[in-house]
Amino acid sequence: MRRAGTSQDGRRRATVTDVARHAGVSTATVSRVMNRNYPVAAATRERVEASMRELGYVVNAHARALAGVSARTVGIVVNEVIDPFYAYIARGVEREAAAGDRLCLVCCTQGDPQRELAFIELLHQRRADAVILVGGSVQDRDYVAELGRRAEALHADGSRLVLCGRPGLGEGAPTARVEYDNEGGAFAVTDHLLTQGHRRILYLGGPPKLSTSRDRLAGHRRALKARGVAADPALVRPGPFSRSSGYHRMAELIDAGPDFTAVFAANDIVAAGAAQALEEAGVRVPRDVSLVGYDDIPVAQELRPRLTTVHVPLEEMGRQAVRLVLADGEEDDWREQPTGVVRLGTHIVVRDSVAPPGNGVRARRS
Amino acid sequence: MRRAGTSQDGRRRATVTDVARHAGVSTATVSRVMNRNYPVAAATRERVEASMRELGYVVNAHARALAGVSARTVGIVVNEVIDPFYAYIARGVEREAAAGDRLCLVCCTQGDPQRELAFIELLHQRRADAVILVGGSVQDRDYVAELGRRAEALHADGSRLVLCGRPGLGEGAPTARVEYDNEGGAFAVTDHLLTQGHRRILYLGGPPKLSTSRDRLAGHRRALKARGVAADPALVRPGPFSRSSGYHRMAELIDAGPDFTAVFAANDIVAAGAAQALEEAGVRVPRDVSLVGYDDIPVAQELRPRLTTVHVPLEEMGRQAVRLVLADGEEDDWREQPTGVVRLGTHIVVRDSVAPPGNGVRARRS
DNA sequence: ATGAAAGCGCTAACAT
């Protein structure tokens, strides 16, 4: 390995010491010029800046961080950057971080909790100002306990674990949280279907262990109950949050499933898959069957008919996640408390995929 | 500001020294245990590891980097994380980086070249192993020269500037490059339209100063020329790479534009907007007018009719970008050379949005 | 307004 400080062409890179010598000042002065946090004579400043330019000086962020300055970094851990749900949240985080003059370390777990833990560790090693965990997770007892320990460790180092769109870790854990009304959105959209007259609603759910899935299903059930509609277990079909899963589950159920006149897909991606299966089976939306999704990502507007769904303020969640723990300039007072929760609303957005019950899909077991 | 090394509860965080003392060994041994790069007696190792656990020791990546070890970080600079074009490339970068045990700093410029420069600087300060610039850019002379200087500076510090899907910086610049056959894809898809019998093809281009736009337009023109079809300037309409721009430009041209029987949108997003305008105007695709896009991002499969487009190996571009400059383990031989280029192919993917010329859209100026 | 010098936490010679 190349020795530290030695460049490709063998010339050492410039350091504060070099700049100081070149400008005929001390390193302290150079530091003061860079950080503008202390008075420096205009002439001196000029000279130092000229030297920096001439030597092609680039400050070493690691040295700076080691000397006790914040690394100005926030870490964000998501399943998948290409999934719009995460991408929008990531955008919010990135923008708010950039506004606070910070850079963003993005980590993708691909849904693997072990990888999630590993990334938290890596971000802790880099002394990230905050570590933001995004999206639903398995709520396994041991896992939650382990996360609690990590939260503790981060907090002890002056950083913070932020849970964005996922449940808390229990009383003790020093985490901040950004929630959205997941259950409420599911309630609202189910109620919308009910209001149109639907009674047999097929629920194409998410992975059953994910907190997000559970909350949405809970909202759905509460809505049914509120209207006194019996919850038929045959109408609840959990599965992965993927387009292909939506497609396959839907195709299967059209072929040999229970009767239904409406479909509630637990997210828009699953809805897109379901829409294709419906289309291929010649089932017209919304004339024969109504369809709704969840999240309100762009695909909802591209589907035909355009998809009625639940809007989730994804980008805002990302922004709040960083704002919650990183107040720049202002007094630290209330932010010093280790836990803080922000709760954002969701709302239904009505488009063209819902109508009163039509022919529906009838059981036609072979 | 809280003093470095002092945690929330006032207890100092553990350092190698603490671990060493606790385990009754020297700091060197602790380091050797962590890095597994040197023999350590099994018993000693156990003891050290126990101490690390007990003290909740988390290595400080900055101290490590300062001591001369790579920061194991790659920087990626994109326009926008929620744009699938960039998101897929970012995914490739992230995965390849993770495979090489590195973390990924993601920066969004929102299309602003100044911000791009600022991010390059920030990534240099953090001593990223590589800085990957993604997507087309303005090829303004001064700007290219400035980028060249940054490439030089990075290279002098043992890092590398990688241009991913954008033109080189000229002979001298020590950059690596990942290209894709942008011009060729545009040629192929135009030729496809021509083969179907189209002669009046409306070209809904990208921003005229972007290299990506230029290359695509060039391919389009070459295809026309190859078939001896005159290039009508009225049929070339540049504009932003956005859905709304596609929508508005299309609507306007339907209303009061030149005749055409096919539309080539310079990317799928623009195509999605155009498709909506066509739909609203009652122009049927592909019966009345054929439509093609570029990039082959997921929306192409959601549109109805499904969009014929040009596939670009986005994720692979991202992977290659990091692979090109960061070979782990293997000999450095050929990678030592400051410049390297990888060129990836593109290919047309035929779906349902193209047919022989139909009624087309006729000029009906008000 | 500026300088001198003591760390920050780690790694890698160099010793033993």
Added chain:
DNA sequence: ATGTTAGCGCTTTCAT
């Protein structure tokens, strides 16, 4: 196999 120690490049008291 393990210990000693000299930096890595910066910030920040404490002097002046």
